[in-house]
Amino acid sequence: MAGIGVAEMKARLLAGCDAIIAAEERLTEADRAVGDGDHGLAMARGFRAGRQALEEKPAEAVGDLFRHLGMAILTTSGGASGAVFGTFFMSAAKPLAGAEATAPALAEALRAGVEAVQARGGAAPGDKTMIDAVMPAIAAAEGAGGAAEALQAAAEGAAQGAEATKAMLAKAGKARPLGDRALGHVDPGALSLSLFLAALAEPAGDG
Amino acid sequence: MAGIGVAEMKARLLAGCDAIIAAEERLTEADRAVGDGDHGLAMARGFRAGRQALEEKPAEAVGDLFRHLGMAILTTSGGASGAVFGTFFMSAAKPLAGAEATAPALAEALRAGVEAVQARGGAAPGDKTMIDAVMPAIAAAEGAGGAAEALQAAAEGAAQGAEATKAMLAKAGKARPLGDRALGHVDPGALSLSLFLAALAEPAGDG
């Protein structure tokens, strides 16, 4: 039941950033359907800055990585996603104070992140936001034995959660006034979160 | 060598107005190529008003008809064409003071009209304006025996004159700054004048 150390987590987080950057157009498309069409731009901007912070800033604990990533997103993305994902990663940092992240700590981190997002933005599960991708990720991660397994489970949970947002009416963010026209469309932030977790779940190469 | 009386000239002028109104799109197209694309609109507006004036206003002399037509155009067309065609018809009225228009009087009327236009707008023959359709019309009409024949000749001259504007560089009006890009395009006002004269040359039905 090995934990994930700073070096490996850094490599995984970098892969997560790359996944977001690569998905820029897809995310923007998703936001054009239900929002104002800038989600990919904002996310790519934020995660590029996050990538740079991860590479440049010293990290002793795994949580330091999450804090650097969150702070970079918060101060460069802008928009709803900057505040949401920035808050999410910065708050997820707290349960990861050690040099290794265990499975329970990772589940705890996701929970701390989503709770902070809820406190910040007032959205609830079912409102068709990235929260709906995080919730099933937490549930899935909680049952996992090892840290890598937890990330794997979280990724699967997030993917299902993102998919499930298609059936939801938007109640938060720029898609809010869409009403039932948002039906059938995935929430852009939920999609981002699931793509990020999917990349995080891939075992890191020799980064 | 019969002259044309008031009733017949009125019918011919009405036909001329109808020809302009019917050519609205073609005239606008021509102006889109070398000017601001409103010539058809302005001419149709003016000649519709001219048509109404011809039908409603009393005319004792042939020249009265031309004066009514010119005044209506001057006060409704607007733009260059309103001033030009309004001035043209109003000034053409003077040599047509009698109840019948003879061939020499018609040639004289065309000349009076074009001289007034030149004085008003400062354009010279060869500047790619309606003047270049009037000039050959005058020359052709001057050789004619009867009034109907004069109109026929004028129409032919105007058609050739309009055609010849294709080879001219614009020096007046909104096409002026076109330089050699105006080459190959007919001058809209010259086209109007030739269409009007062509309809005028048709023997009137029992109008």
Add this chain to the structure above:
Amino acid sequence: MKGKKIINDPERLVPEIIEGLVLAAGGSLAPVPGVNALMRTDMPDEKVGLLIGGGSGHEPMYTAFVGDGLADASVCGNIFAAPTPDIILEATKAVNRGRGVLYVYGNYAGDNMNFDIAAELAAAEGIETRTVRVMDDVAVARHEDRRGIAGAFYQVKVAGAVCREAATLAEAAAAVERARAGLRSVGVAVRAGALPETGEPTFELGDDEIEIGMGAHGEPGVERRASLPSAEELGREMTRLVAEDLPYGSGDRVALLLNNLGASTMMELLIVNRTVRAALGEAGVEVARTDLGPYLTCQEMAGFSLTLMRLDAEIERWLAAPCASPAYSQAG
């Protein structure tokens, strides 16, 4: 249709907007060092600060409404993206003169969260802030979800006058809230604008379609129509949507704003104004002032919005108070 914009590096739009605006302002505005924000250079020493802002791309709103009698500073997010908390915090510090800072901005999830984070950071540095969001868009049913659209002009104008004379931040916030209570707008989209970074339209609208109630970023509205109605029909419908919402009625005195969303013509707005005035007149609503032009745009989106603000003697005085800014100036 793809966008076709006269720009340089799409990554540097916002700093270049700020640079161009500071130059155009001829000395009355200066950048807030290090962040995408600008402020007046003639800020008095004792004053409740007024900070406005939001995503860029809606110029002149918010960034060009900075100056005496209007905002003290504005913060500029990226195109259509709320500004980040660090920018807001810096600008807050720059305009705080010991009496705290009032935030006025549009009610969008992103703006709310980023300004709220900044407010907490400011509080941690001992700076008091208060927030009165613009939420005038009647196209959204739930009141607390209403977006802030062109009514921002009247709200910023009132806030500017209020913050000039208010003794305390709380007093200023209460006054702006009172004025905001009578502020309602609705928009209509006729054609989409394009995101300058990608050239892509921000939303899809058929060649003949229009959407009544569409938001300033192309957020969906209340009714999509298959064809463009006449100015009279549209003007009546939009007046009805706004007037019935508050409602405005007989004896009310209002300010009327017809805002060009970008590519519509002043000709169209003037033609619509006839109908709006006729409809308001029939309802007994008296128009005390009319503003008409591009106040809050959405790139080159075609369409307009209609705003009414209910007046009383005090609100009318605030609207009429002198002000000077690149976007709007008014004699005393």
Add this chain to the structure above:
Amino acid sequence: MKGKKIINDPERLVPEIIEGLVLAAGGSLAPVPGVNALMRTDMPDEKVGLLIGGGSGHEPMYTAFVGDGLADASVCGNIFAAPTPDIILEATKAVNRGRGVLYVYGNYAGDNMNFDIAAELAAAEGIETRTVRVMDDVAVARHEDRRGIAGAFYQVKVAGAVCREAATLAEAAAAVERARAGLRSVGVAVRAGALPETGEPTFELGDDEIEIGMGAHGEPGVERRASLPSAEELGREMTRLVAEDLPYGSGDRVALLLNNLGASTMMELLIVNRTVRAALGEAGVEVARTDLGPYLTCQEMAGFSLTLMRLDAEIERWLAAPCASPAYSQAG
């Protein structure tokens, strides 16, 4: 692309524009009875009259620049068509206060002829008139053929201040001529606007093409380019075209106008302003004031124009003089 405009009867555009504007002006403007023209309601008894106008469809120019310190009346032709002499004559009579009337309008064949006819009719009624045409467009080589574009704003502003203080018509005309001598502009078209009556674009321009020097009705310019250059390249080129024409040079003090031709964004104009200022700065030209926005539009044409007016102390005072109109107001 077909136009998509919020209008009613295409035959009644101009009277409806006037009606909407008179309503928006809240009592400061009134129609001239019976013709498509409007005038101020607060016209003083003794004053040189100032009459402006031209084809409609360029709003706010000319029709919305009527008021104290600007024009006394404006005459409105149909869309892009010079007004007819009868309209001009009526408006001339309406604003003549015994000191004669100055005509300021764009140098186009149609306007020249119609105003000249009106001037002769006015003379026959004993009213003296003088004419100072706007002819700022450097895209036309021959000086006397130069079109009047957005520089009209500065010329009307100066004429408004001058006619407010001049004792005689001749004095007023001479002053405006003197200011006009230092006025130059150039435009660039990025996309065509559409004629409201037909929905057809006023000119053809490829999806990627632009045309530098294009006139306000789509009259051809000096250079068509196959692709859109950067704001920096375009701003430099346009500044060069204008600055080299007068020429403006080291030590000159100028007013700078960046005019939105319709559907361009303020964002773009601000970005261009950076470059214009840099280029002028390098040439030693000092910018005393900047105006930026839609002053003379061409329906929803995209593009902008750049205008410089050389200043001396007197011209600067005229530009700075107070004025109030629906399109432009300025405190004293």
